[in-house]
Amino acid sequence: MWVNIKSKKDPMENCLELIDRFYVELEKNSHSISIATNYEDIIKNDDSDKISAILTIEEGGTIKGELYNLRNFYRLGVRAITLTWNEPNEIGYPNTTSKYRSKGLTKFGQQVVDEMNRLGMLIDVSHLSDEGFYDVAKLSSKPFIASHSNSRTMKNHPRNLTDDMIKVLSESGGVMGICFERDFLGNTEKARIEDMIRHIKHIKNIGGIEVIALGSDFDGSHPNCEINNIGEIEKLAFALSDNKFSEDEIDKIFYKNVLRVIKDVL
Amino acid sequence: MRPIDMHCDTILGLIDDKGGLGLYENNLSVDIKKLKRGIH
Structure with missing residues (x-):
């Protein structure tokens, strides 16, 4: 809401x-x-x-x-x-x-x-x-969450988290949702999957795979995105697989990490 | 298990790997257009 x-x-x-x-x-x-x-x-x-x-x-x-x-x-x-x-x-x-x-x-x-x-x-x-x-x-x-924020190192935008914040969030046991808003990802007109992967790789390096989740902001962001709606979310899974993310890592990003936090907090 | 989207601002926090929001737009009665509210 x-x-x-x-x-x-x-x-x-x-x-x-x-x-x-x-x-x-x-x-x-x-x-x-x-x-x-x-x-x-x-x-x-x-x-x-x-x-x-x-x-x-x-x-x-x-x-x-x-x-x-x-x-x-x-x-x-x-x-x-x-x-x-x-x-x-x-x-x-x-x-x-x-x-x-x-x-x-x-x-x-x-x-x-x-x-x-x-x-x-x-x-x-x-x-x-x-x-x-x-x-x-x-x-x-x-644990707490950043429901829709990316990496400020990868895209210098105040809505994104600094590396130190990512570490602190990870240490709390929380998660951050990768946001598909183009302005939080890169400098292109269209939000690109390759930029999502770039952010995910960096966040993994800084805070570990356990801190990464999804926070698309569909309906709340610019509609110009390579993933047109949540029905196309498998495009991200395929891209992660192409970039050598294991099946377990993809599962963690797609649901396991959030479920862990929900179990811990709610 | 279905994918989980922490910030999908229709009415859904959790989404369907078979279609999710797309499924709602196409097959169910949720009026997505009414729920679109601009950039946030």
Whole structure:
């Protein structure tokens, strides 16, 4: 559920509307998809040949500075929150402009980390300021995620992670999702698979294969990509295989690493 | 096991290796177009 706090008068209400839509769609398609709120649900759904859907929010401003709103979102099934999007909120600051990068989590943001740990929710640091990233790393007792971020060494973009961040994330037991947004991958008009491979190789060298996962951002990024939709995701698997990644390594990137984190945290 | 996408901003956090989002656009009633909301 992505919420733009700049354009929405009440971000929580907007988020609740989206969550309603999520559940309405699940009901309409209950023969093929079910919500998953933990590892066991995913396994159960997979055994029933169903797609699992995990409810996540991309904007911590939706809890409007109140921990009871966080707990109520948890009760509705939300299991991951991206602490900020591209605007400052009650929790912290985004990495969009340099003036925010050295600003860490607010006092309330620190409480959110504690409460998300206690509840069993995934803390997502994509979009968060560099200093906020290090605050989460310091405060979180559980692995955390960067749901859609690449390597800043491979493409100097503030939405990507530095080598040091990749190491810290890996040491926490967390994962980062390779994002197919062209601006996070390289300098071409079209997002290229060879650039995805370039980032994956570098991240593997820095943080190990266990830190790598998928975070396409389909529907949230420029549509000009060599992988047109998630139905073509096998193109990446073939390219990884061509670049000497083993079957187990590809499985880790495609699902095993995320499942490990879900099992650890939710 | 199906691939897992941590940031697929339709309604799905987890996707289908047989089609995933494509499968939804083509075969199910989820209205993907309604859910497209620009760059984020």
